[in-house]
Amino acid sequence: MKSFIYIPLIVFVLFFARCKKDYPISPTPNSFPLIGISDSKGNDLLNPDYPHAISRETIRIYYIRDGKPKLQFNNMGDYKYYYFTKHDSRHVIGIDADISEKETTTLVQWNEHDTDTIICSFKDKSRLTKVIYNNEEKWEDPSGRNEPYFTIIK
Numbered sequence: 001m002k003s004f005i006y007i008p009l010i011v012f013v014l015f016f017a018r019c020k021k022d023y024p025i026s027p028t029p030n031s032f033p034l035i036g037i038s039d040s041k042g043n044d045l046l047n048p049d050y051p052h053a054i055s056r057e058t059i060r061i062y063y064i065r066d067g068k069p070k071l072q073f074n075n076m077g078d079y080k081y082y083y084f085t086k087h088d089s090r091h092v093i094g095i096d097a098d099i100s101e102k103e104t105t106t107l108v109q110w111n112e113h114d115t116d117t118i119i120c121s122f123k124d125k126s127r128l129t130k131v132i133y134n135n136e137e138k139w140e141d142p143s144g145r146n147e148p149y150f151t152i153i154k
Helices: 002-018
Strands: 034-038 060-065 068-071 082-087 090-095 103-111 114-123 127-133 136-140 149-153
Touching: 034 082, 127 149, 136 149
Parallel strands: 034 149
Antiparallel strands: 034 090, 060 068, 060 103, 082 090, 103 114, 114 127, 127 136
């Protein structure tokens, strides 16, 4: 009877002993730049309670593929290639960056008159290492371990 108890215990120990974690912090790649948006007075333009907030319904994401913008959408669900969350008590938008290459360009169309360009560089096509927003470097982490977050003024 004792050997019956030890066999599952040995299998359990051997299973976890062979598991190797090769990620330094988290298994989740950081491929979503988080962007806070303020006006010149410091108002949170992503706060839905703010009367002059950016309309969430007008936002469109385009990936540049073969030199042409391609609208990204998912007709299988609610996924819109962006999401809203909070970071340090401010509302932010997480942009689902194109991870098809080591450096990609994504267009964020806020409304029909305002479009911004995001160039993302990746380590191993999954871990974000640099974000250039409208030709200005906004965030960099060569390790790809830290959360890509920055704020812009509109």
